[in-house]
Amino acid sequence: xxxxxxxxxxxxxxxxxxxxxxxxxxxxxxxxxxxxxxxxxxxxxxxxxxxxxxxxxxxxxxxxxxxxxxxxxxxxxxxxxxxxxxxxxxxxxxxxxxxxxxxxxxxxxxxxxxxxxxxxxxxxxxxxxxxxxxxxxxxxxxxxxxxxxxxxxxxxxxxxxxxxxxxxxxxxxxxxxxxxxxxxxxxxxxxxxxxxxxxxxxxxxxxxxxxxxxxxxxxxxxxxxxxxxxxxxxxxxxxxxxxxxxxxxxxxxxxxxxxxxxxxxxxxxxxxxxxxxxxxxxxxxxxxxxxxxxxxxxxxxxxxxxxxxxxxxxxxxxxxxxxxxxxxxxxxxxxxxxxxxxxxxxxxxxxxxxxxxxxxxxxxxxxxxxxxxxxxxxxxxxxxxxxxxxxxxxxxxxxxxxxxxxxxxxxxxxxxxxxxxxxxxxxxxxx
Amino acid sequence: xxxxxxxxxxxxxxxxxxxxxxxxxxxxxxxxxxxxxxxxxxxxxxxxxxxxxxxxxxxxxxxxxxxxxxxxxxxxxxxxxxxxxxxxxxxxxxxxxxxxxxxxxxxxxxxxxxxxxxxxxxxxxxxxxxxxxxxxxxxxxxxxxxxxxxxxxxxxxxxxxxxxxxxxxxxxxxxxxxxxxxxxxxxxxxxxxxxxxxxxxxxxxxxxxxxxxxxxxxxxxxxxxxxxxxxxxxxxxxxxxxxxxxxxxxxxxxxxxxxxxxxxxxxxxxxxxxxxxxxxxxxxxxxxxxxxxxxxxxxxxxxxxxxxxxxxxxxxxxxxxxxxxxxxxxxxxxxxxxxxxxxxxxxxxxxxxxxxxxxxxxxxxxxxxx
Ligand SMILES: Cc1cc2nc3c(=O)[nH]c(=O)nc-3n(C[C@H](O)[C@H](O)[C@H](O)COP(=O)(O)OP(=O)(O)OC[C@H]3O[C@@H](n4cnc5c(N)ncnc54)[C@H](O)[C@@H]3O)c2cc1C
Ligand code: SF4
Ligand code: SF4
Numbered sequence: 001x002x003x004x005x006x007x008x009x010x011x012x013x014x015x016x017x018x019x020x021x022x023x024x025x026x027x028x029x030x031x032x033x034x035x036x037x038x039x040x041x042x043x044x045x046x047x048x049x050x051x052x053x054x055x056x057x058x059x060x061x062x063x064x065x066x067x068x069x070x071x072x073x074x075x076x077x078x079x080x081x082x083x084x085x086x087x088x089x090x091x092x093x094x095x096x097x098x099x100x101x102x103x104x105x106x107x108x109x110x111x112x113x114x115x116x117x118x119x120x121x122x123x124x125x126x127x128x129x130x131x132x133x134x135x136x137x138x139x140x141x142x143x144x145x146x147x148x149x150x151x152x153x154x155x156x157x158x159x160x161x162x163x164x165x166x167x168x169x170x171x172x173x174x175x176x177x178x179x180x181x182x183x184x185x186x187x188x189x190x191x192x193x194x195x196x197x198x199x200x201x202x203x204x205x206x207x208x209x210x211x212x213x214x215x216x217x218x219x220x221x222x223x224x225x226x227x228x229x230x231x232x233x234x235x236x237x238x239x240x241x242x243x244x245x246x247x248x249x250x251x252x253x254x255x256x257x258x259x260x261x262x263x264x265x266x267x268x269x270x271x272x273x274x275x276x277x278x279x280x281x282x283x284x285x286x287x288x289x290x291x292x293x294x295x296x297x298x299x300x301x302x303x304x305x306x307x308x309x310x311x312x313x314x315x316x317x318x319x320x321x322x323x324x325x326x327x328x329x330x331x332x333x334x335x336x337x338x339x340x341x342x343x344x345x346x347x348x349x350x351x352x353x354x355x356x357x358x359x360x361x362x363x364x365x366x367x368x369x370x371x372x373x374x375x376x377x378x379x380x381x382x383x384x385x386x387x388x389x390x391x392x393x394x395x396x397x398x399x400x401x402x403x404x405x406x407x408x409x410x411x412x413x414x415x416x417x418x419x420x421x422x423x424x425x426x427x428x429x430x431x
Numbered sequence: 432x433x434x435x436x437x438x439x440x441x442x443x444x445x446x447x448x449x450x451x452x453x454x455x456x457x458x459x460x461x462x463x464x465x466x467x468x469x470x471x472x473x474x475x476x477x478x479x480x481x482x483x484x485x486x487x488x489x490x491x492x493x494x495x496x497x498x499x500x501x502x503x504x505x506x507x508x509x510x511x512x513x514x515x516x517x518x519x520x521x522x523x524x525x526x527x528x529x530x531x532x533x534x535x536x537x538x539x540x541x542x543x544x545x546x547x548x549x550x551x552x553x554x555x556x557x558x559x560x561x562x563x564x565x566x567x568x569x570x571x572x573x574x575x576x577x578x579x580x581x582x583x584x585x586x587x588x589x590x591x592x593x594x595x596x597x598x599x600x601x602x603x604x605x606x607x608x609x610x611x612x613x614x615x616x617x618x619x620x621x622x623x624x625x626x627x628x629x630x631x632x633x634x635x636x637x638x639x640x641x642x643x644x645x646x647x648x649x650x651x652x653x654x655x656x657x658x659x660x661x662x663x664x665x666x667x668x669x670x671x672x673x674x675x676x677x678x679x680x681x682x683x684x685x686x687x688x689x690x691x692x693x694x695x696x697x698x699x700x701x702x703x704x705x706x707x708x709x710x711x712x713x714x715x716x717x718x719x720x721x722x723x724x725x726x727x728x729x730x731x732x733x734x735x736x737x738x739x740x741x742x743x744x745x746x747x748x749x750x751x752x753x754x755x756x757x758x759x760x761x762x763x764x765x766x767x768x769x770x771x772x773x774x775x776x777x778x779x780x781x782x783x784x785x786x787x788x789x790x791x792x793x794x795x796x797x798x799x800x801x
Binding site for chain 2: 011043045046049050051052053054055059060061062064139142143166167168299300326328329330333335337384385386387388412414415416417
């Protein structure tokens with residue numbers, strides 16, 4: 001019987017385990033799913049709903065607990081500290097060794113951090129929002145605090161802001177960029193979202209960064225200084241400036257794999273070590289001549305990675321083709337869907353920007369400007385879209401006129417609630 | 432985590448089976464007890480009847496009109512809560528408006544007005560097999576012809592036909608008073624429904640057995656009316672079965688259990704586990720056009736849809752498997768689609784393999800509505 005060890009029970013690890021079990025009977029393979037964070041796979045994407053009392057902790061688990069017993073997937077709650085590919089074994093923090101025939105590293109991502117001035121003196125009041133421990137810390141602090149500052153204008157930042165606001169805190173949101181989330185939104189949309197966040201009672205400060213953290217004698221945060229020389233008194237400081245692959249622990253193991261901004265894997269999810277694979281937020285996929293190495297720390301990618309890596313482990317001929325990119329999110333009440341290429345497009349690309357005269361509903365369709373004006377990407381705010389159809393149009397290299405004519409077919413709003421596309425104002429922008 | 436302060440405590444406590452939820456449960460139970468048994472004697476002890484004097488003071492024909500008033504107030508107040516929470520969602524706005532309208536008119540004002548004009552009290556929003564006595568010969572004989580036609584055509588033609596096209600939702604979450612209360616005043620408790628697979632198994636048996644019982648009782652009562660005078664033993668059985676059904680199903684399950692358990696067991700316990708109408712419509716729904724469509728690969732497995740499904744359906748299980756689904760119990764309340772932060776779900780009435788919507792309620796109505 002072969003032994004399969006999976007490090008990390010996030011969506012990548014858990015889906016890999018289930019995929020392995022689909023193909024291997026318990027007699028053919030023993031599957032161990034290891035994580036230090038939680039004994040059960042949970043949905044990291046739903047942390048904010050637990051914080052906001054909309055879900056209980058147990059609701060975060062996507063599968064009934066008995067699934068793991070039924071599937072004969074053994075769960076181990078422990079931290080892995082060593083990996084020895086030559087002896088094919090890993091070591092847990094307790095010193096216990098586990099041997100493997102195949103190992104999958106799916107350790108996810110951790111909060112990015114910068115050595116801010118004053119950070120060393122901080123004992124209490126600083127939070128991230130990535131793990132269950134972070135959630136506990138946030139809950140503990142929200143109970144006793146009146147003010148919070150959240151740094152970093154990305155997806156996790158805005159979620160944390162919404163949570164603090166829900167708990168009645170006075171929230172200041174510090175966003176370095178001139179408008180919300182330029183990594184994905186253009187100025188028009190970004191400004192609308194900034195305004196929307198402001199409308200909810202958040203003090204939104206653009207164009208300034210965290211400069212210094214001030215603490216009291218006990219090391220508890222009392223205020224922060226911004227680069228704009230503002231002093232913001234606060235009890236909680238939330239740092240949400242992105243995530244980095246959790247691969248630091250792999251640097252000093254017995255057989256360190258190749259790291260390149262993350263655990264480097266090829267298109268079959270194999271690492272540089274024999275018998276060791278990688279998947280999810282912790283990896284960077286080497287696409288060879290087809291493009292720069294890819295790191296996509298999102299749920300859908302991690303899930304697909306996990307399933308594909310499992311197939312690769314089982315000997316299938318896997319060649320990862322990153323699908324046409326898509327993602328979705330929600331900024332307070334505004335739903336967001338994006339498909340295809342919307343950022344870093346070459347100058348000369350066109351953008352058809354459509355906005356609703358009264359409501360916060362916009363569509364941005366990125367397209368080439370020659371020939372049929374092939375559509376390259378969509379950025380949609382405020383109404384629901386079937387990303388599958390949008391994706392297909394990009395794959396089929398459809399032109400702008402075709403897409404405009406058929407756009408209503410991709411609407412996914414609730415009954416009676418279709419956004420009225422006829423009403424939209426249109427503006428053509430040349431990048 | 433609950434919000435700070437006394438209000439935060441209360442909001443959490445009453446919606447999470449805390450002490451206040453249990454107190455509310457007891458109060459509701461007492462209220463129903465006095466409504467049903469007030470003025471009667473139980474085990475030799477006379478039970479006081481606080482509600483009849485109130486009803487008389489308000490100029491109402493009987494205490495059940497007063498009950499109707501309380502019910503209607505609850506639906507309207509809960510409806511306002513729905514508008515505040517889901518005012519951005521047209522489906523919820525339209526649906527809740529209809530629910531309130533039906534409750535205020537068909538289920539409250541019209542029966543009262545009928546009494547004033549000395550007509551038999553008739554609830555146009557209730558039909559057999561939910562209102563089982565509408566098919567009892569004794570009731571039928573008293574009904575004016577238009578009511579009788581409405582009742583027969585409604586139950587035998589309209590119910591199944593609309594069920595085929597729109598699923599059970601047109602009745603269960605647009606018209607019916609039980610569903611109406613659940614989807615308005617019950618809103619804060621909807622997430623308490625049990626999601627276990629064991630409850631699903633129980634539901635499949637209990638709801639269909641109640642339907643069977645309803646059919647059986649109707650058939651027996653009709654038969655006993657027709658031939659009963661020749662077979663006194665048979666007539667006796669029919670009468671006792673009829674009163675058994677009246678006590679257990681109508682009074683205990685739909686009246687008392689249906690509402691009293693809201694604060695601890697969630698809304699729609701009656702609808703899900705016992706309602707014969709729901710069972711019938713559920714069977715039709717399985718073969719009809721209604722379904723919930725899942726947007727492929729967009730689910731983040733957050734679980735909000737499952738948590739807020741009042742019928743205890745594990746919606747997330749379907750969503751994360753990219754599987755469109757029709758569950759007999761789904762009442763089409765549309766809350767799973769509403770709470771989903773990624774817009775993964777949509778209620779539809781289209782035939783499965785139809786590429787574009789042709790016969791959705793949306794395409795028929797939303798154009799004119801905009
Ligand atoms: C607040 C928040 C909201 C998000 N929302 C979205 C969203 O809306 N849409 C979206 O697409 N993505 C979202 N994401 C990103 C998404 O959650 C991640 O991409 C996804 O969870 C990655 O899964 P994973 O399996 O790669 O890793 P993870 O889920 O990070 O799991 C890795 C696990 O491995 C464990 N581990 C690490 N090192 C070790 C070790 N040495 N020994 C043992 N165990 C170890 C970790 O503790 C962790 O439990 C969100 C993330 C956060 C934090
Ligand atoms: S599945 Fe959705 S629409 Fe159906 S009952 Fe549950 S929440 Fe309502
Ligand atoms: S609410 Fe939406 S995203 Fe969350 S589990 Fe359900 S379908 Fe998936």
